[in-house]
Amino acid sequence: MSALVKALYGVFSATALALAAGAAQAALPDLTGVWLIEGHVGAVKTVDGGTPALTAAAKKVYEEHRRAAAHGDYSFDGVTHCLPPGLPRLMLMHEPFEILQRDKIIYFVHQLNRLPRRAYLNEALPTDVDPHYLGYSVAHWDGSTLVIESAGFDDSTLLDNAGLPHSEDLHLTERYQLSADGKHLHLNYTVDDAKTFTKPWSGQADYTRQVGYEVPEEVCAATPADKRPRS
């Protein structure tokens, strides 16, 4: 931890200055609230309705996952034993999550096993991060669009609920746009991972604001294995 903390430490003062100068903050959309994805995502589709083009090695792994799943064997999926699902899968599961939007950090606090995610605003993505299930995320506002860049992923997680694999080279870009009425959130995401896919690809998801919904305490370890959400 200390190396990362030291590496990041220098950006604090620069960030503080940028924020002090940024009176434009007031114009930003407010994403704070509870959100739930519309529909159920099994295997991800690209924005043009296709399937991500896998490299030969990744295709072999994916097909093994599909064969196992066809027999009801999901042991390849860490979520079945309460491990974090990785990204973008966590954003594609049919489980509510809460966004807490602050000036320096955007927090995503998921109902799924209470997983937290932080995106640090106006910082560069560190170049050498220890792999984590949920990676390391930085963010910035591109006009009224929240852009999150993530890397540093553990390669044991899956990209979607169907078992799409990825490597540690995964670089994820998420772009979140709030609808004019504040009730809908649109996500366009881009997956760049040359070891897994022959070219970068983009997908999308839509979320509905869950007004008045309080995220309950969901504890995977207290949930019987056959009742744990995995999609």
Add this chain to the structure above:
Amino acid sequence: MRTLKRASFAIAGLAVTVAAWGQVPPPASAPSGAAPAPTTLHNSGDPTLALTPGLRGATAAPKGAPPGNPDPHNLEGVWWMSGYQYMLGPDVGVPPPLKPEYMAILERRIRAKNRGTPEADASTQCLPHGMPRVMESPYPIEIVQTPGRITFLHEVAHNVRRIYLDRPHPAPLTQTFLGDSIAHWEGDTLVVDTVGLNDKTFIDDEGSSHSDQEHVIERYTKVDNGSTLQLIVTVEDPVTLEHPYSYRRVFRWRPDVRPQEYVCEENNRNAPVEGVTVAK
């Protein structure tokens, strides 16, 4: 045994008197006087009742770190406990005022720990730590404030506490590991009230029992211009405690620390779901 207990309380000079429920004794801070804190339960000297020594915990932020926010109503940021204790009684080395049958259970758990066969608890099964134990963490806690809400994001076992400032406790209450928390400001002190706790967790690491009737009141006050957050915890439980009690803790402002991904479940393969013994 009861005679021994009472004698040791008297020796330690730490007996607490409470006239009635709702009347809470002033919290002790460091052990008073020259007497060192007990290192065995009831200050008995019995090695089978040895207490786990506390940890020094977090120090102040390093030089050059951004100073704390002096606004007393802004608790946002990363806080890290100083002076971590394994047993959360009214003073260091003193157990909670458990009723005899629950004191016997605490003794059993401490003896099991000292034999090297500790009894399973919530934390070893990757369950939330319960209250007030979750606040006694050697890992940082990040506080986030949004309208009507204060959220505690604990590094340890990704525990999350959602504290509501704009509603009462719901009725009926659903029992959970961390309970239902509401809060209000009394001057510059945030008062958090927690009920709706299940009885699957302990008050503390050593294994002091609470029931589903437990009621925890936390009072958070910033001191030293925002470099320190003081917490006074009051625990009430008509089932397991003889009377309510309080203790005081402090957290250090640590803007240099970023909470890390903590995945208890990664190391959970060998922990039992039922039963008691977790390790040899």
